[in-house]
Amino acid sequence: MSGEIRRVAVVGTGVIGASWAALFLARGLDVVASDPAPGAEERLRAAVAGFWPALAPVEGATPDRLEFSADAAAAAECADFVQENGPEREDVKLALFAALDAAARPDVVLASSSSTLLPSLIARGCARHPERVVVGHPFNPPHVIPLVEVVPGECTSEDAVERATAFYTAAGKRPIRLRAELRGHVANRLQAALWREAYSLVERGVASVADIDVAISHGPGLRWAVLGPFVNQHLSGGPGGLAHVLAHLGPPIAEIWRELGDPELTPELGDRLVAGVAEELAGLDLDRLVADRDAVLRTLLAAKAGTDLP
Ligand SMILES: NC(=O)c1ccc[n+]([C@@H]2O[C@H](COP(=O)([O-])OP(=O)(O)OC[C@H]3O[C@@H](n4cnc5c(N)ncnc54)[C@H](O)[C@@H]3O)[C@@H](O)[C@H]2O)c1
Structure with a gap:
């Protein structure tokens, strides 16, 4: 069902999104980031430059492969994987996932970094393909700490869980898979x-x-x-x-x-x-x-x- 993941949309580029973006760039991926806050692009580029010396970039990896779009849907439209890191608010996540689901190709996994919201709730925002929604919860900072908790919701497909897990592993992370949704994960x-x-x-x-x-x-x-x-x-x-x-x-x-x-x-x-x-x-x-x-x-x-x- 899925092709190779070369281009990742990082939606929300605060503390966690900036760190994910740096990690993905260092693994040689193209990153298209999105955040509506004024000055977000400059802050993201400065954060990535700050993290870069501590990363071990693979050959060909460069912070120049970072693009920025103020529009989350536009970022998702051309991505092979979406990592969402917007504010931890139910209304914001639901609206954001509705837009991401409408824009992303049907085979693209939509992963949320959410620390406390359950994937079944987040997936309610998705009218088209709720089965591709997972929580992919990192530990701060994701460019240093390997753990990522992959949490499926009620209607998440096994395929989406497997693809998210394989993607994180290839990006140098250490994913674990949860078998139930609980606030705070594990x-x-x-x-x-x-x-x-x-x-x-x-x-x-x-x-x-x-x-x-x-x-x-x-x-x-x-x-x-x-x-x-x-x-x-x-x-x-x-x-x-x-x-x-x-x-x-x-x-x-x-x-x-x-x-x-x-x-x-x-x-x-x-x-x-x-x-x-x-x-x-x-x-x-x-x-x-x-x-x-x-x-x-x-x-x-x-x-x-x-x-x-x-
Ligand atoms: N901070 C942590 O230690 C930590 C650890 C693991 C997971 N998380 C999770 O990561 C997510 C982000 O947390 P954070 O600490 O980076 O928060 P943050 O406040 O630093 O960043 C949130 C970013 O989202 C942006 N934003 C606001 N509305 C948006 C929209 N509609 N679309 C896209 N971006 C939007 C904001 O401008 C901001 O830059 C949350 O879901 C949180 O639960 C946080």
Whole structure:
């Protein structure tokens, strides 16, 4: 059904769209971007130029293969794949998908980066071919973090899921396929579970914001960047693996679940969290922090690429 994907429409070029555009250009694709905001084209070109030195462009890739159109439908009309990154508002997404569906060739997958809207809802905007709508949810910034969650809606075809997954893989991403639509998909729900307990620990005065950050970034977070929570647990069971862990630590873990916090996100708790982060970062330069974080991430990703880690 589908031909080769050479030209990608990136619709909405804010934080996420600009990063997707840089990634697709670095993979040697043509990108036609669209955003109605005044000055959007200049901001996008500046963002891509800023990301470019950190990317590893394939031969022939160049930021010059970026075109811009103020009209989303015009961008979709000539694209082989559409990645939508407009504002996270139901009314905007529905109107945008109606226009994209009317303009794009019937075999073109329409993927939304939406973090919280479900694909079945987004597809309601599409009168012609709702079966080609998926959520393709990246992690910020998509030009650095490999994960993309592919989420089909009620009427999404298997073909659209497969084509989206194959496209992301070819673009150097690490897609996973979800089998149900849930607000927050999978990765943000996992983060939300951790934040819930972290907020609760601060609320209860168990540890400071800075110490909770250290507990993750100098502790289990290091292992989680290498292997997922289940394989890490398996490895912590010695020769008996996960089966042994479950037999011996399962009951106490289940007891802890029953005691986990359920914090109320009051303005007072918010103030304590904000003050805690300010104290943790006092005297540090934020731009430098972001640059150091991304440099360490790139080193880690390069090291992982040379292994058989799953
Ligand atoms: N920021 C994140 O961490 C993150 C992570 C993953 C996914 N997402 C998702 O990505 C999408 C974009 O988020 P963002 O953080 O880049 O937001 P953003 O506000 O930075 O960008 C949204 C862009 O959409 C443009 N826009 C407005 N109306 C439009 C229209 N009709 N057509 C095309 N573009 C339009 C705006 O001008 C703006 O540039 C959202 O759906 C969000 O849920 C965000």
